[in-house]
Amino acid sequence: KPIVLLMGDTCASGCVYMGVPANKVYAHPTTITGSIGVIISTLNFSKMMEKIGIQGVTIASKENKALLSPYAPVQESHKKILKDIVDEMHTRFVGIVAKWRKLPTKEVSAFADGRVFSAKQAKKLKLIDGISYRQQALKSLLKLAGLKNARYVRYKRQVNFFDLFKSYAKLPAELKKSRKISIDTMLDWTTPKAYYLWHPTSSK
Structure with a gap:
């Protein structure tokens, strides 16, 4: 079955990957x-x-068990371990874009340095097929499916009463107008995680 993607306001990093x-x-x-x-x-x-x-x-079993511990000065050897993983995942990302967009890997690597693009720039790089709104994208989908007409169904997740409490619970403590920061929040901030994510506030 054909799939057409229409990007909204922001569709960067992991959104591109998917x-x-x-x-x-x-x-x-x-x-x-x-x-x-x-x-x-x-x-x-x-x-x-x-x-x-x-x-x-x-107290750790081996020297690399406490990788990037927030309580000790950053070690270059720890950064090297994680940089190797980041590079491997980045190579995979580039390969996926090259494969599905039918572009040379070298060409994708040239612009896959983390920068963001406008729709016009993305079109020039062949990262997207065109610039349009929903109606044009739906026409393209009909053409790919070989149909003249179709009934469009929009799936939207229903937010229930308990979801409101879950969302509140996930907020950082300072957003709850509290002067206290929980241990869970501290751990979440300090635990290194690899992301396919556009994160402008991150430092090098």
């Missing part, structure tokens, strides 16, 4: 896309802890 296998990819004139890359971010409190006299104690 979307490129579509038969046709379109974007709104104001869409922001691209950001082909992988990122791992974390926080390190070691200098702050040293200033206020707090010592972090970590």
Whole structure:
């Protein structure tokens, strides 16, 4: 069955990763896309802890078990381990874009440096097939399916009463107008994770 992707306001990084296998990819004139890359971010409190006299104690089975611990100075060897993983995942990302967009890997690698693109720029790079709105994308889908008419169904997740509490529970403590930061929030901030994500606030 043919699949047509119509990008909304933002369809970057992981959205591109998931979307490129579509038969046709379109974007709104104001869409922001691209950001082909992988990122791992974390926080390190070691200098702050040293200033206020707090010592972090970590007992690990091996030297790399406490990889990028927020309580100890960052080690170059730890960064190297994670950089190798990031590079491997980035190569996979580039390969997926090249395969489904039918582009030379070298050509994709040239613009897959994490930058974002406007719809016009993405079209020029052949990352998308065209710039359009919903009606044009639906016409393209009909053509691919070999149909003259079709009934369109839109799936929308129903938000129930309990979802409101779940959403609130996931908010950082400061957004709940609280001066306290929970241990869970601290761990979430400091645990390194690999993302196919456009994250403009991340530092190098």
